Amino acid sequence: EFKKLVFSGVQPTGNLHLGNYLGAIRRFVALQEGNDCIYCVVDMHALTAQLVHEDMPSQTRSIAAAFIAAGIDPEKHIVFNQSAVPQHAELAWIFNCVARIGWMNRMTQFKDKAGKDREQASLGLYAYPSLMAADILVYRATHVPVGEDQKQHLELARDIAMKFNLDYAEHISRTGYGVDITVGNEPVHAYFPMVEPLIGGPAPRVMSLRDGTKKMSKSDPSDLSRINLMDDEDAISKKIRKAKTDPDGLPSEIDGLQGRPEADNLVAIYAALADKSKADVLAEFGGQQFSIFKPALVELAINVLAPITGEMRRLMDDTSHIDAILRKGGERARARAEVTMRQVRDIIGF
Ligand code: ADP
Ligand code: NA
Structure with a gap:
């Protein structure tokens, strides 16, 4: 069995809204009791839609500040920003090679965000769910609290984990890094767990206050x-x-x-x-x-x-405090991610 571990992330783009709070952050707080939790400001994801962010450092701090203000304890759990841990990008590359183009083509968020001129969308926006899978699996996290809009991306993370486990099955056995789990009723010797989305509560999808058919979003012009x-x-x-x-x-x-x-x-x-x-x-x-x-x-x-x-x-008035939390969190996250990556490199044969 894998050790139960919670991971989730929020992008440092625009203002946090009630949907982010009720769908995600508030539930991050509740999960702290009895779990090992890793909460990330996913600044690398912020590049997928817009390359230049004048205020990236302050946006990153404000998400971390929201985590702490909502009640996340950065001493007991880990709060950090994604770009502080290059192992996320390293694993994402491997996952880009595991994931199939047909899988990516089904992602509805890409279709929504890319808009009409899909040829002009960045390759990063297309590969976003692969980086998201790496964010989670570089800690071999098992549980991911998110809003309902992320459900499809988590199914993709499971598909990626499953294909890695099957394609490298012999190497995983040989290196001895695998864990015995059951998927459905099948016993599997797996390196990566099948992540469980934690989507729930009375408001998994908070809708716009102006239009009950659209989700509340940072990108809504109103x-x-x-x-x-x-x-x-x-x-x-x-x-x-x-x-x-x-x-x-x-x-x-x-x-x-x-x-x-x-x-x-x-x-x-x-x-x-x-x-x-x-x-x-x-x-x-x-x-x-x-x-x-x-x-x-x-x-x-x-x-x-x-x-x-x-x-x-x-x-936000005392940036040195938040910066210290992010720095320490980054060090702790990096050490844990490197344990995984050393094994992954070994499994692959790098
Ligand atoms: P956004 O979707 O506003 O750009 P993110 O992608 O950074 O924000 O999402 C951060 C978290 O907030 C994710 O877990 C996402 O599922 C959740 N979330 C975003 N919008 C909503 C919403 N309207 N209702 C519920 N949860 C949401
Ligand atoms: Na989202």
Whole structure:
């Protein structure tokens, strides 16, 4: 069996929003208890869509500050930035040779991000999921908390791990680095684990506040579509008050949210922020109008987010503290990644 190990990453691009917080960061915090966790600011991924970032160092610090402000303990766990550990890129190259072009062609995020002129997208954007697989597997991590948008990339990581394990099966046996696991009902002597996506909670996919069919995203041109972690109370209040809804009030049963994506989204956000189920929220607010529910959501969002925003601001004022955390985290991550890479080089015959 592989030792249970949690890995996830967030890109240092643009403002963090409520989707990143509820889909990812908040769950990183909860997983600390009883697990070994590695949380990464994936700065190399930030180059895939845009080559030049004037403020990369400050963006990187602000993601690390969000991790710490949300409650991640960088002493017990590891917080670092990806480019500090070149082993990620080394393994990604090997995975580029393992992954098949047909697999990459199925990635819906590439199609979305590349837009119409796919010929002009970078090769890095195309290979992004292969680097993501390397980010995880260079620690032989087993569990990956992410939002629902990353599900397909994690399936690809499993395919890559499986093909590596099978193609190098003899070498893995010979070197003695493998671990006996079962995949389905098959016993496999594997070097890389089959990563388990941890996608869940009441809000695995937080939607735009302006359009219930699109996910809340950093890249949405409308700032009203998302709540940013750095928004002040007035901005949070304004965005929730202006959030698109339908004319009906809240239903008392979950079924009543069907075909009402905006209503469903606001209930899911409330549930996630309050650490309740959507059913609990409807038990409380069912039959009420949005004119009652929205102010309650504003108050809850401010109560949860304001302390985090305040702590992020404080941390960003003293960059030496965050820089020290990233430096130490980078050293620890590098040492662990190098253990894997020494074995991988051996398995391959380098
Ligand atoms: P973005 O998608 O905004 O560019 P990242 O790719 O850095 O952000 O994603 C960081 C984490 O946040 C990932 O685990 C991703 O799945 C999660 N995430 C991003 N957007 C959402 C959303 N709207 N709802 C839930 N989780 C999300
Ligand atoms: Na994403």
